[in-house]
Structure formats: structure tokens, C-alpha cells
Amino acid sequence: MGRFFLKRPFLAVVLVVFGLVSLPMALWLDLRTLSDQNLRRQASSLSDVFDSVRSYYAGNVVGRVWDQSHVTTVRHDYQDHPGAIPIPATLSIELSQRIGNEASNVSYRFVSDYPFRNRPSHNLTAFEIEALATFRDQSQEIEMLVRKEGNLLNRRVTIATPVVLDQGCVACHNAHPESPRSGWSQGDVRGLQTFTVSQPITLGLGSFRWLLGYFALAGTVGIVFAALQFRLARSFSSVNQELASKNQFLADLSSKIGKYLSPQVYASIFAGEKDVTISTERKKLTVFFSDIKDFTLTTERLQPEEITELLNEYFSEMSHVADQHGATLDKFIGDAMLAFFGDPHSQGVANDAKACVSMAVAMQKRIKELQSAWRDRGVEHPFAVRMGINTGYCNVGNFGSKDRLDYTIIGAEANLAGRLQSIAQPGEIIMSYETYVHVSDLFDATKLEPLRVKGISRDVIAYRLDQPEPDRLAPDLTETDLPGLSVKVDPAALDEGEREKAKAVLRQALRDIDSK
16 A cells, blocks of 8 residues: 555545535534534424423313303412412422323423412422522522533533513512412512423434545555554554664674775775776875884794784884874785875875874884883883885775775885885884975985885985984983883983982993993
């Protein structure tokens, strides 16, 4: 059904419009039917009332008047006297009984709390007692009281009006021997008459056949729709659970894949910015290459587990620094690390070069902190790192086969960064002239003699970074780190007593060196 309406949306619109129009139409039809039924019921009730009045009048008034053998008189006990007709009060009492018997939904009562002595007393209802007291209260001018009562299925409306004595009635009631009271005055409330109309609610339910039919149809459609929605919700729940499971699997998988890619490449692939196809482009990049000095010798002095732990710690720290500076980490080659700036995102050639040199300086600083920590852990010869940087055009992109790709760079300028690294001393950063011209406003460097390196036909002009730690704590700080010797002296941080102890330690160290 859902697919049917999705293919034919205009039918859904037609159904909605039909439903909106049908409701007021059904309500109007039912109100018209209800009005017709109420009119018929009222006409029928009036007909019954008038039939009762006509029958009573014909039998008890006209019939007795036509009895010419007697003189017509007006009496309350007219039935005991031939030719007599009832007084108004008697007529009202007897007529109310007949109307109540013949009209099914209308009743009429003519009652008083002062009945004639030859008549049975009236059983007044609580409403009638309250109405009499209200009408006789001179402080209130109320001509009619209404009470609504009944239950959920049957409602009744009762209207009470007072019976007020006029001058002729007062004389009769005061002089009549059977009158229960003789002090009546004109305007006194002798009793009251009540009209009660009842109508069971169930009688009007049939009048709402159009509305009930509309609600039945709407309810059926709603139930069907709810059932379809429940079924659809169950399907969606199952699909969502399956999707959540697959999404979790993909999230775990992508997290694992991210360990093998640089953050920039990882983000570019999953953002759809890069296609996993064999494609390259030529860009001007700043290439960084680092290598651990005498790594083979260090591995011979340590156990494989220690080497693995130190190397992983070293690469983790260097990768963190590279991420902070926006480097694209290409690969780890044994103990060497290759990274570059300028792809997949570039800040411009000059800014890429500055970011690369800043990264190298931060790495050397972090390496010195690691060397101190490694010595405290018992590593006699911690790693010392050489670094080379070059700026030039390289081919960058996906290299490999259709089944396996490697995002990397190739070209002579990339190789030159490796060559510059090889001529650096531990802790040094060597950069090419192309890099130096972009960072000379931020970093001081010493120009080296022209070099001839393998794979480069021209003479290479290289620069050694003079101050790999530009944020040194004090201008007179003395620091060196050699195999077998580690010295860091900050005289400004020593007081007089500590200086004397430091001198004694240094003198003893010099004597030990001379004795060897």
C-alpha cells in the first residue's frame, strides 16, 4: 500500500482532501437528520398532549354540559353531581394524569402542598418543594425554574412554574368547606405545575449515522495505517539494528585502516575527496626525512623486546608532533620516517616549508626529552636522530596496481631530503637552499660547502639549522649530549652552595676523563 501511494502521490492528496471535506458534510447531514427527528418527536408529543386535552374536554366538560337534564355547575367533585364540570384545578390535576399515561416522553404535574381534604396528598419531589419555597419567597421575582437530570443514557429537563391565585379563586378557596386553608390572598402561590420532557440519548444515536459511518471508516483506515506503521516500524527496527551492526563494523574497520594512513589521506578518502585509483600529479612539496644514527649498533646492545618498545614509543611521539604541524606522514622505513607538506592540503609553498622546519625543531626537542627519560630507564645509548628537509617538485598520488595502492611521493627532490639527512650529525637538521629561502626570516642557519650527492647532477647548497631549540630557557645554558657524556648546566638556576658542588662534580669528571 505504501509503495502504491508513493508511486501515485496525487491519490494520497485526493484521499486527504476527501477526508477533510467528508467530515463537515457528514456532520451537516447528521444535524439535518437530528433536526428532522426532533421536530417529528416534538410534533408527536404535542399531538399526544392535544389528543389528551381534547379527549378529556370532550368527556368531562362538553359531554356533561350537553346533559340538559341537570343544571351545569362548576365543582371540584363534579363526578358526583350530574351536569357539573371540573374547576380549573381539578381539570389540571386530572389532565396531568391523562397526559402522563398517553404521552411517552412528556409528563405534566399539577401539585400543591395544600390539597383539598377529599383528595389524597401529593407526593412532592425535592425539586418541587424547593420550587414552592422559591416562588413564595417575596424577595425573589422568579417566574420559572429549570432542572436538568438523568444519567448517561437518558436525560430529563423539568420546568416548574407557579400557580398564582386570582381574585375569583381566592373567594372560592377561602369559602369552600373542604379547603385546607381559609386565609388566601390574591397573588398567593397555591401550588405549581411542572413539565418534564425526557429523551434517551440512544434514540438520537441513529441520527448520527453519517458521522458514525465517517468515524467507522476513518477508524478502519487508522487501524490499517497503524498496523502498517507497526509493521513498518518493526522492519525499520530490524534494518536499523542491522545498520547499527554494520556501521559499528565499518567504524572499527575504518579505525583500523586509519592506523595505516596519515590523517590527511584518511580524511580525504572517507570524505570522498580522493579516489582510490592509480593517479598522480606533480606538486611542489617540502619533504622531510629522518633516520636514527647507529640504529644497528643500538639494536645489538638491546633485547628485541626493548628495541620494539623504544622504536614504537619514538614513532608514536614523532607521529604526534607531525600531526600537530599538519604533516602528511608517508611511511616508516625501518628506523627512518618520511613525511611531506603540500598534499593533500597546502598552505602555500612558503608556509609549508616553515611548518616542516618547525616540526623538525619540535621533534628534536622532544627527542632530547625522550633521551633523558630513556637514560632514567637504563638505556645507555638512546636514539639520536638526523633530519633532512628539501623543497621541490615531486610526483604525488596513488602508485601501485589495481589491487593494491600506495599513496606516496617519488622524484629526485624527495631523494634529496634523504641525502641531506645522511650528511647530518645526530641532533642536526640539514635543509636545502630551496627550503632555506622560505624560512630564513624565522630560523638562522649556517651555509655548508657545496655537495655532490648521488642522483643529483648539480651541486647542492645545504644549510645547517643553527639553533634547533629556539625557545631555550636561558642564554647561558650549556647543554651537550654525547655517547658516554650528558651535560646540562644552567648557572642562573644554581645558588652559591649548589655552584660549589657543581664545580666539584665537574672537576672530578675532568680528572676521570684525563685518567682514561
